Amino acid sequence: MLDDRHGDAFVAFEHVQKSYDGQTLVVKDLNLSIGKGEFLTMLGPSGSGKTTCLMMLAGFETATHGEIRLAGRPINQVPPHKRGIGMVFQNYALFPHMTVGENLSFPLEVRGMGKSEREARIKRALDMVQMGAFINRRPAQLSGGQQQRIALARALVFDPELVLMDEPLGALDKQLREHMQFEIKHLHERLGITVVYVTHDQGEALTMSDRIAVFNDGRIQQLAPPAALYERPENSFVASFIGENNALPGVIEEFEGDKALVRLDGGGVIDATPVNIREKGQRTTVSIRPERVEFKPEMMPPGAHTIEAKVLEVIYMGDILRARLAVAGSDNFVMKMRNTIGQTRLDPGQTIRIGWHPQDARALDPV
Amino acid sequence: MANVALDPHAAIATTASGVGAALTTADGKPLARALARSQRRARRRAFFLVLPLLAFILITFVIPIGQMLQRSFYNDGFSRNMPEVSAWFASTERGTDPDEAAWAALAADLTAAAEARTIGMVGTRINYDLSGARSLFTSTGRSLRGGLEPPYREALLEINEGWDNPMLWSVMREASRPYTANFYLAAVDRTRDEDGRIQQVDERQQVYVMLFMRTFWLSLLITGLTFLLGFPIAHLLATLPMRKSNLLMILVLLPFWTSLLVRTTSWMVLLQQQGVVNDVLVWLGVIGNDQRLQMIYNQTGTIIAMTHILLPFMVLPLYSVMRTINPSYVRAARSLGATSWTAFRRIYFPQTLPGLGAGALLVFILAVGYYITPALVGGSSGQLISNMIAMHMTSTLNWSMAAALAALLLASVLVLYWLYDRLVGIDNLKLG
Numbered sequence: 001m002l003d004d005r006h007g008d009a010f011v012a013f014e015h016v017q018k019s020y021d022g023q024t025l026v027v028k029d030l031n032l033s034i035g036k037g038e039f040l041t042m043l044g045p046s047g048s049g050k051t052t053c054l055m056m057l058a059g060f061e062t063a064t065h066g067e068i069r070l071a072g073r074p075i076n077q078v079p080p081h082k083r084g085i086g087m088v089f090q091n092y093a094l095f096p097h098m099t100v101g102e103n104l105s106f107p108l109e110v111r112g113m114g115k116s117e118r119e120a121r122i123k124r125a126l127d128m129v130q131m132g133a134f135i136n137r138r139p140a141q142l143s144g145g146q147q148q149r150i151a152l153a154r155a156l157v158f159d160p161e162l163v164l165m166d167e168p169l170g171a172l173d174k175q176l177r178e179h180m181q182f183e184i185k186h187l188h189e190r191l192g193i194t195v196v197y198v199t200h201d202q203g204e205a206l207t208m209s210d211r212i213a214v215f216n217d218g219r220i221q222q223l224a225p226p227a228a229l230y231e232r233p234e235n236s237f238v239a240s241f242i243g244e245n246n247a248l249p250g251v252i253e254e255f256e257g258d259k260a261l262v263r264l265d266g267g268g269v270i271d272a273t274p275v276n277i278r279e280k281g282q283r284t285t286v287s288i289r290p291e292r293v294e295f296k297p298e299m300m301p302p303g304a305h306t307i308e309a310k311v312l313e314v315i316y317m318g319d320i321l322r323a324r325l326a327v328a329g330s331d332n333f334v335m336k337m338r339n340t341i342g343q344t345r346l347d348p349g350q351t352i353r354i355g356w357h358p359q360d361a362r363a364l365d366p367v
Numbered sequence: 368m369a370n371v372a373l374d375p376h377a378a379i380a381t382t383a384s385g386v387g388a389a390l391t392t393a394d395g396k397p398l399a400r401a402l403a404r405s406q407r408r409a410r411r412r413a414f415f416l417v418l419p420l421l422a423f424i425l426i427t428f429v430i431p432i433g434q435m436l437q438r439s440f441y442n443d444g445f446s447r448n449m450p451e452v453s454a455w456f457a458s459t460e461r462g463t464d465p466d467e468a469a470w471a472a473l474a475a476d477l478t479a480a481a482e483a484r485t486i487g488m489v490g491t492r493i494n495y496d497l498s499g500a501r502s503l504f505t506s507t508g509r510s511l512r513g514g515l516e517p518p519y520r521e522a523l524l525e526i527n528e529g530w531d532n533p534m535l536w537s538v539m540r541e542a543s544r545p546y547t548a549n550f551y552l553a554a555v556d557r558t559r560d561e562d563g564r565i566q567q568v569d570e571r572q573q574v575y576v577m578l579f580m581r582t583f584w585l586s587l588l589i590t591g592l593t594f595l596l597g598f599p600i601a602h603l604l605a606t607l608p609m610r611k612s613n614l615l616m617i618l619v620l621l622p623f624w625t626s627l628l629v630r631t632t633s634w635m636v637l638l639q640q641q642g643v644v645n646d647v648l649v650w651l652g653v654i655g656n657d658q659r660l661q662m663i664y665n666q667t668g669t670i671i672a673m674t675h676i677l678l679p680f681m682v683l684p685l686y687s688v689m690r691t692i693n694p695s696y697v698r699a700a701r702s703l704g705a706t707s708w709t710a711f712r713r714i715y716f717p718q719t720l721p722g723l724g725a726g727a728l729l730v731f732i733l734a735v736g737y738y739i740t741p742a743l744v745g746g747s748s749g750q751l752i753s754n755m756i757a758m759h760m761t762s763t764l765n766w767s768m769a770a771a772l773a774a775l776l777l778a779s780v781l782v783l784y785w786l787y788d789r790l791v792g793i794d795n796l797k798l799g
Contacts, residue, residue, distance in 0.1 A: 059701070079706075080701040086702070093699035
């Protein structure tokens, strides 16, 4: 599973399970290797077990079963303060009774560092996040974005090799959040640290990560780089959780080489790439991204199967046009068209035929 | 406030308010006055809403306490009923021997007071400063029916030799003016000699300073004990899951809802020499049957019972503050490399200070004025200053003395409050 670029696993989860109440498993058999210098995002809906995994790595929760290793060393029994992991919390957790400088000084003081070295490191860390002028402010006197930067500087000031971030941008407004995404990404690249990032925002995950682990129901559903995750989802959950997605239920009719013919429940036969489907007659859900749906025959590969679609509405969204179609008995089929000069305008009520490259339609497990 | 510098909009707002001095409403009235008028109605209505409570507090709290405190420095028991001799004192200097005019005035006043049946009151007033004086006045009063013939000095001395005492005349001179600091002097174990100089009272009679010290020391000790016992409970309450913490909260509050007398008497049952605790200790063989511990009717009893009773006043403010402390602070400290002790000492504890301050202030102030519990379980070594105030109110009827002691107590609590404000800041107080 591990990316070649990252060499040996820096962080490894091996058969990790976690239960809070002794009756249900929050994390079910987690196996995950994170390479040194990698930016790995744990993405999933709330309750999927991603934050629990992060807390087990930080040492605030104990694994019920299995082993967690950091740089080859098992850390299950190592208390959090000896793990040397930097952490950024969702609410920043800046100590309210200390100034910015004292907040940054804290991890250095508990490590017994001398005053002059502390000051040099604090200055360096604050300059890194462009907050040098705020050293004597208290957290309450800072805006959300500024607190975020200080929390980041505090997690980095003692030069940890691994930094954990628990939805650190959740409390910021959209514009600031996007700005901070790039800043964190650049810091990661510049410092060469390993980052484990937890979020439920798929856009954030796609923007920042080297690899994304999609969590659901206590398991990793798919672990892949962003592009692979978006374009080649391995199951219906990933397909529907990442990005917008059209799901068409049906039955496998025939395998043709690496293609499969799927007879849709609502009528019609389409081409798809079988992913986790093995036999003829098996039920499946075909997943197609809205921007990969075509309605002009010249854009489709020769011999592609097409099905009939009725245009229900077309929404003008600036950069794209978003058409809602009635396809195979479903009224929620979405097609996105680039808003270019030559683009054909569709009108509600119009009937068209749509098709796609077989590799863009993925026959996944039935929902 | 501090965000102003960071917020680009703030600059605009500041400029706007700078111009605001000259702003007017659409029809040309000054803006500030229009604003005040538009808010006046709301303000008046708010005032009427609090008026009943204000009146209640004024009538039942401020006025009675004011009157009571006035007694500590104003007592006209002598001057009002003995006008002529008071006038003589006023016209002569301290140290003047009483001449025949003085004796005549005294005789006239005594006769009048005996007839008006106020001589007891006069005697009581003098008795505060000179014990035994009350019987001198009342017995003289009884033999005065029908008046006296001059020379008055000899006539009075014939009734009672005690009238020649220079100390008595010095005390009467003091009492002839209704305003006096003598009660405050007595409250700090001081008195005046014949010449009006302030000196310490007899060592055997020194009691108030010792009692004040004991009251403050015990209150401090009880505050410390409630902190030691209450802090872990409050922390547990704040961190346990809701269902368990609610149960625990009920256990904390249960004694709060139980009558003070029931709680105090149950301590008697537990702690007395033939009580449950001693029985268990004897049964366990920790102490012999003849070595039963004296744990009640002394200071120990006062400390134990008051700590128990005042504990919720420490737990509740601490709890309300701890509940608001996000657990991620301690987690952040741990992830930054702090041991759990360092994280507690440098991150968690400083954030509980507002609650601790409120709890400590509350417990201390309540303890300083506590009366029922020390009266019931304190014996003689566990009595506090409030028990002395009660004694002066109910048995010696020296209300001026009670008022002076109470005023000193009040003043010292106010000083403490001021000190607290200077050191910690009263804004940092969080009661719930």
